[in-house]
Every structure is written in structure tokens, then in C-alpha cells.
Amino acid sequence: MKYVDYERPTSLKSALDILSEKGDVTKIMAGGTDILVKLRVRSEQPDLLMDSKEIPELNELSFNHDTGLTIGAAVPLYKLYADADVKKYYPALVDSTTIIGGIPIQGRATVGGNLCNSAPSADSIPTLIVLGATASIQSSGKLREVPVSEFCTGPGSNVLKSNEMLVTINVPAPADNSAAHYMRFIPRNEMDIAVVGVGSYVKLNASGDKFESVNVSLASVAPTPLNVTEISKFLSGKDVNDENIEKAGQLAKEASKPISDMRGTAEYRQHLCSVLTKRSINKSIERIKGA
Amino acid sequence: MTNIKEPKKYEVIGTRPLRPDGTDKVTGRAIYGGDFEMTGLIHGKILRSPHPHARIKSINYDKALELEGVIAVVTADDLPVNPDGNISIGYSRGNILAKDKVLYVGHAIAGVAAIDPHIAEEALDLIEVDYELLSAVMNVEEAMDSSSEIIHENSFMKEFGEMTVTNNNIDEHFQHKMGNIDKGFENADLIVEGKYSTVMVHQGYIEPQAATALWRTDGSLTVWNSTQGSFPDRDELSNILDIPISKIKVVPLEIGGGFGGKIPIYQEPVAALLSKKAGNPVKIIMSRKEVFESTGPTPGGYTWVKIGVKNDGKITAMQSELAFEAGAYPGSPVGMGSLCVFAAYKCDNQLVDGYDVIVNKPKTAAYRAPGSPNAAFGTEQVIDEISQKLGIDPIDFRMMNAISEGDRRVDGPKFPVNGLKQVLESMKNSPQYQKKLKGSNKGRGIAVGYWFNVGLQSSCSITVNTDGTVNLIEGSTDIGGSRASIAMQAAETLQIPYDSVNPSIVDTNTVGYTAVTGGSRTTFSTGYAAHLAAEDVRDQMIKRASEMWGVPNDSVVYSKGQFSSDADPELSMSFKELASQLENTGGSIAGKGSINPKKVGGSFAGSICDLEIDPDTGKSTILDFTAIQDAGKAIHPSYVEGQMQGGSAQGIGWALNEEYFYDQNGIMNNSSLLDYRMPTSLDLPDINTIIVEVPDPTHPYGVRGVGEANIVPPIPAIANAMKRASGKRFYNLPMNPPAVISKLNQDL
């Protein structure tokens, strides 16, 4: 690892000042579970590492029935998945965050870091996308909101400018008759990176026999987390039955653009898209019915 | 659960005492290779090749030397020249620091020593190497093709023991023959054959290689490292650095796993050369990436097997061809693989061909029963296929053809007493096998495997303390509780409590030659040496008692920890009492034992695996697993079980997910513990163990080394279970989810 300076600002303002002054040679560190590895293999070589964990705004974790959930960019996963409101209203976030790394990784890693690292395999991003989450991004004097579905622009790249930082992720309040779910496939049972991941969000009609809307987002099958809009188009208004869900799986498979690598062949990944999409949609439906 | 039927006849052997080094290891006090500290210590890093095959046109390290904090740089030019052209020393040196060519990604090129490891690492970037790229040869099929790029331009193939004039990538082709193979196949009612391929995998020890070297101005060299064998390291350092063994001391520190991979040395000579230039002790710890790319994994390659049987189940002919990757330098375990391939089965007509093949990958090293798993992946599947075709229970079929004492192995020697049949019987009677496996997509597979006990030299000495305890001095590094199992044998022989034996593992100047902790030999050979040293102590104590009592030496007997004399029933003294009087009766007593046993037996192991395949994702889940092994005599049953469970876990990982995943450019893509995917605690079931005890008559306590054979059967047992779960036969490793899905979709 190259020599690097370290700062730990305790206010958002001083953090943003640092970024406006030397954002191009600075990297932000939340849990550090991605960035420290990158520094070590020297795929990133910033002059300054700015620790974001002491910034109060980035540690917010709050829920409100009208406005939904606010996740500060530095909130560690273990806090998130242990939160009573998150457990109750956003089980899909629990699905995602309890499988990132293992217990010691979850003691440090953040959803903010997962999002800003922008890996195609990131386990929380598909869930955030299907839940309709937005990212609050701040630079000195400017705040902007970007839908998470538009946040990533390529493997490891995103819409953030060098003077900006992610402050919070905002997830809308859950609607009635709706639920979401995330699952991934890995060859091991823990400590592995998604070969394919699927987040699904399903909203049914009041009687529970028709889809009102369905969002499906896939991990590890394209340069960015993939939002499969074809599925929502197809399923909206349709009956809840195996045939339609089967077709949704097929659509996910067709939308995917995977590559072959050490985690799986393109062909295999496409196959999994369909298998996991069906399973995940069914799990979301089960969650609605179980509630 | 362990089930040992034999009545207990020992006091210490067979019990489960705490290990002597245990407290230090659970408190963090034990000093492993990387923990070593010394005044003046500086840190080394190694520059490694990014290319699988290239000529080194030039190396320039001037800029590296200019970096503040850098103290020394070494390259192959700092190694002794090789005037007599000894090929094997040339290869050894070549693997330490590449001279004219780099032969694999990760091949060491230069070493840098600096005041801290970060500066040493930065200096690596400042070394300029000019390469001429050559095309890389990445697997045995490619390498055996005569049009492939030749890796060692000046070496020639050995065939049937003779040097030929053929310059290719085959280092050696050999053959073992017995009976008449053609006739054997003619007599068969059924012939099954198949070509089974495996890929390179790593031992995966958790502690990366770590070594510190100090080359003093008087020309003496001391190395502190984590190693499976300090004496072989000393010999190798002497060869590579061309200094006499008398100038070298190797001090073995605690070792964090080896499985064969810490038999060779890698960075020790580099640290030594850096220390010579710098004048300071130099410590080099490998990164995990270096461990994968630059140490010795076990080879991939293929095992082709053809077996003929009569309808009644009797095997009439067995033929095999094995070709294994040696890596960049000769020496794959194909020799051992070819001796194991049919070890379990009796048959008069056998033919085995082996090829040791050079490829642009790291030089392979031993890994738990080296070569045997690759071979068994073929044989045990063909055997399974035959038993399915004949409708005979797979255990019964193996029992019908199992070798017995006196049967010949393909290379000639007769099998000594062995426990194969008892292992098979225990498998059959095991709770798991007795239970029916129900449900779709589930299958049960079984397999057996063999590995030798290599014998080799061991030495121990024992000194008696006045309080009745003894110090046991040994040279075998303790990777899995061997201090305990060796001390237990000494205690048994001395008829004193286990707690009274204090073992120490010492450096190469302090005990007699002791070969590696490996080859399933430590509990056997070093235990044997400890027994001999204990006998020596006992005999000297008897003599001392006879002198003290003034009775004839041969009237003194030692039984149940008491010395007594036939000459006078009043005379009696405990070991402790006699020990307390040594000072005034002639001084202290030290016993010694050294051995180099030949004709040592081996160990058979079996696995039973129940698994379930998810037909949608191709993922296999192991539902139940039993490991069975002949331990001869289990000295410390817990550590025997531990070996069986650990070997099974490694076999399961090898079967299902582990592999060196190379891209088209000959670069390993998964050189991290995240992407290499060894089993985690969540990937394995409870591993049941059944210890079988058929004593090896060549050992005083009947010990058979159990370190290795246990990794052999899990792999084919899993393949056989997958066949029974899916109806498909798996010819390639790993049998990972993508492979399963593509197999299930075949012939749909």
C-alpha cells in the first residue's frame, strides 16, 4: 500500500470542505472493507483517506411511516439488520445485509459503501433499486437526489463527482400488500460473491390474486446492477400464477448480459437468472401472504 | 463417534490427554513463523513474474536501491553459479530466483530488503524487468502435444528409466507391468473405462510461508521459519546456497498448517542472500496471493482407467494412464499416483503408464497423499460404475476384490498386513450405511483410498529430571498434536504418567536428523524413536538400580512404574524415587533413539457420502458423511479423528469447488481465500469418524500414520454419490454448480 494520509472529520461541513479542496486525490472510507483491499492491491492510490464514520449525518438510521427509512452512509450493516423497523418493514434489506461478508465484515461494512463501491455483484443494490430508494448526495453548497437505479454507471463507477459524498439512502415507506426479497446464488454457503443475485418487489391487489406492480433487479449479470423493467411491464395486472412467474424468470434471463469468469459461465448465470427470479418473486409473495 | 473394539491394554496410549503446547496456542503466546522478532530485523519482499512464460532480457534495480529505506536487492546473479551443471540443483535454484526465463506467473525474480515491509513493496515497483514473451503451456494435453513451446530447452525426456534424446515437455514416462493385460481383458465379461481429469488445487494452510534469515559475517546462517522439516530445509539451503550444512542452523517455529506445502523452501534462500548483503536479519512473509501463485500446489492432469471383470465380480485386468502437471520443474506426484491407482484391488494383470509433464504453472509440491486423490478419482468411479452395472453393492464388490497380505502391487512389492477389509467391513456396518437414504436428487457414494507411511529417519533423546519427569527432545515440527502423540508413546514405554513427559521441538543443531512432518510418518517414526529413547532410559535406570542395590543387572525388572529385583523381594523403587537419586549414583541419565524404518505399512481409508443436488442451481449439499480409516493403533484418538475430519474436509472442498482458475493469459484469477472457496464451517456437515485398528507389526505400538489417506476417498465418494443422485457420471473436477447444471442439461 502506498503512503496515504488519514483524516476523520466530525462534521459534514468539514468533510465537504476537504472534498472541495482535494476531492480528486481523496477516497472516502466508511467500513473500509472494499477500499482498504483496493488500496492494498493498489487499484486505488489516493493521497488522503477520509474516514466518514464520525460524521453525525452519516450515522442516521430512522424510520417514519410517511417518509420511510433513512440510512446514513456510514451505518454499519449489523446496526441496520438489527433495527426493529428494518426487520419489520424492510426484510429484503435484512436478506441483503446479513449475507454480505461474514459477521466481522458486517461489523464494519455499510450499505453506503456497498452502493458507492458500485460492484455489479453488490448484494444491497438490487434491493435498494426494487424498493425505489434514492441517494442523497452532497457537495459544498449542493444537495442532489439520485434514484439508486441510476446511481451506478459501470463496474466500480457511479455518478458521484470528486467533490461529492453520499450522505443518506432513503427508502420509501412500504405500501400495503407489498413485500420485497433478495437472494443470491453462491457455491459456498457464506463468504462468497454473488454469481447471480435477484431482488424482487411485489405489490398485489387487495385480494392478492393479481400483480399490481413487480420490480426485479439483478446482480452480477451486467456491468451495473440491472433493473429488469420488462418484468414489471409484463406482470402488472396479471394473475398470480406459476405460468406468469415462469415467464418473469424467462424475461430476467433474456435481459441479463453476463460474462463468463471465475464465478460462473455466462450460460450458467443466465440459467440462474430465471431460477432465482422465480424463487425470489415467490418469496416476496409469501411475505405478503404471511403478513 | 469412535468405536474401538479392542480391549484396552495400555495405560497412556488410547487416552485423550491435553496437548502440551495447547495453552500457548489458545492464548496467543505460541510463536509461529511470522511472529519471530529480533533486534535489527528488516523486511523483505519478492518481485514476481506477471507472465507465465517469458525470457528475462534484463533486470535493472538501481532505482529500487535509491529509495529511502531500501537496504539490499538480490537477483539470481547472487546465487552461486552452477559450474558442474547439476540439473536438479539448477532447477532448485531456478525456482528460488528465475535466471534466464520466468516459467509461471508468480515466479520469483528479485528480492528487496528494507526497513519496513511497505517500503520494500514500493521498491518492487521500481525494479525494471524487460521480458520477451513466450507462449505459455497451461495443461498436460497441450504440453504433451509435440508442437507445444518447449519450457526447458536443454532437458530431455526419460523413458522407462533411460534418458532419451527427445526434447519435449514430458520429463519422464514410466511403466509398471504385471501379468498379461491383453489376456486379462479377453477374459473379462465387462470392461469399463473412462478418462478422469482434475485441476490444480492448493493445500490452503492458513499461515502463509514465513521465514527470517541471518547470515553472519563468520559465514554461518541461521533460519527461523515455519516448516514441515528443519533438516530437509537445512539440506536444501546447503544445496542452493552452496554452503556446508555445518554452517547452517534451522530453527523451526510453530507452523500454521502445511499438508505437504511447507516441505519445500521458497523465500528462505532469498532472505539469506538479502541478509548477507544487508548484514541484518531479514524476514519475509508471503502474501496470500504469493502463497497461491508461488508455492507448490498439487497438480491437475488426467487419470485414464480401464478395468475388466467377470460377471461374478472378479476383476481380470486393470490398466491406467496417468499424466500429471509437474508445474515449471519436474517432479509431479505421478509416481506415487501410479502406485496408488490400483492399490486396493487384487488382480494379476495390470499395466500402468505415468507421465510427468512440465507446464507453465508453479512447481507442484506434496499435498496430503500426493497423487493418490487424482488417481482414485478415476479408479473409484470406474469401480463404482462396474458395481452398478453388475448390480453388486459397491462395498461388497470392493470386498470381493480387496487386496490381502501377500498380494502384489503393480510395481512388484507384496502388500504387508493391512486393514482394507476391516475398513470395508466397518463401512458396511456403519450407522450411516445402515440407514436408508430416501428422496429424489439424493445419492450415496462410497470409495476407498490408500496412502503409504514413508518411514524415514527420526531421532529423539530423553533426559531424566530428578523429580521423576523427563524431557523429550525431538525434531518433528508439530502441525496437529504430534507432541502429544509422541510424548504418549514415550510415557507408555517408560510407564510414567503422560504429564511427566515434557516434549521440546528443537533446532537442527540440537537433535539427530529428523525428516519431515509429512508422509504420514511422524507418529510412526518419531514415536518409534521416542520409544527407543525411552527404552534406552529404562535400561540405564535398570542398570542404575542394579548398581545401587548391588544385584545383577538381569535380576532387575521394571513393571508398572516400579523397579524391583528377583534377587530380593524387599527391593523396590518407583521411577520417581530412582530419578531423585541419580545425582548421587553416577549422574543424570540421557537416552537416545534413532531409526530409519523400512518396509513400513500404509493406511487405507474409506468415505461414505450422502448428498443432495439442487437440480435448478446445480448445488450439492452434503447431508451426511462418515470417514473410516485404519490407524493401526490410535495413540491419541482425538487427533486421529481430527486428521480424518480435516482430510475429509479438504477432499470435499477439492471435489466441489476448489480450483486454480486460469484465464487465457495463464493468469490465476482467484488467488484469494474469498475466490478460491475452501469450505467454511457452513459448508460442511458433522463428519463422523470410525477408527479401525489393524496394527502395523513393524511398529512397537502398531501405529499407522493417518495424516493422508483420508483425503483420497471423499472425492470419488462424492462423485459416486452425484452419479447416484443425478444419473450422470462426472469426469472432471471440480464438480461445481455450473458443471452440474451443464451435465444435467446434457442429453436432455
Next chain:
Amino acid sequence: MSKKVHVQTIINGEDVEFLCEPRQSLLECLRDVIGMTGTKEGCNDGNCGACTVILEGRTVTSCLVLGVEVDGKELTTIEGIADGEKLHPIQTAFLENAALQCGICTPGFIIATKSLLDHNPDPSEYEIRWWLANNLCRCTGYDKIVRAVQESAKKIKAQAGG
């Protein structure tokens, strides 16, 4: 050129001060700067758990924490588990169950077990395997480690009860 930072922390209940470069991991600081080598390195990138320590009540892999980050924080390492010469029940259970072979993974497992049992005194076998999945052991196949953790839970409960 490199600058060193002053760090003040509490390790195993004792005040510790040290100087380090920001690029030095907590693992490196423990081992090379402070000289506490009980915490081990197996991968240096979060994948093996050999370097596990407890930081502010949570298990973390110390190779993925910077030394500078622990300024003002509290740490527990393997050196702080025993009570003087008296082993912690987890340590005893690991020894009695032969849950270590080479022992390089053991400090990490003991720390992870401590934190598991602090959070969940009565874990199921699945919960044990889940919690420990970030800790690799290549020697044991985990069977005896799981037994040792189960034993530890029993011992701790018995101690608390008695």
C-alpha cells in the same frame, strides 16, 4: 515521506499508546508495532478471520481496520481472554475438544466464539456455523470446533449458574 500518527487506545483493559503510519492496519500495529503477535495473519484482506479481534464490542477482522482508526477505542485481543493464568472456559473447551491442530486459526476462532456467546449464550449448531463462517480452518473440518463452542456455552452457563 511518511508521517506517523499518535494513537491512544485501550487493549484488554489497559491503556496503550503507539505511533503508526495511517497505511498500517490494526493487525500490523498489534503485531509489529506493539508486539502482540497472538492475533494472526492469514490473508490480509478480510477473508480468513485469523486476525479477528473485538473492537468496541463487535468482532472485526483487524486487517481491515487501520491502526489510526482505533484512537479512543477499546479492543479485546486473544491476549486478553484468559484471566491471568486462568484460562477462559472457551480456551479450555478448545483444548479439551482437540479443536485445534496447527492452531493458527485458533486465536481468531476463540475471539469469534467469545463474541458469539456474548451475543447469544445458547446458539444452535447452525447459528454457531453461521457466526464462525468468516473464520477459516483448514485442519479440523470444523467438527471439533463446533463441539468446542457447544461445550464453551455449557461451561459458561454452568459457571454463571454456580
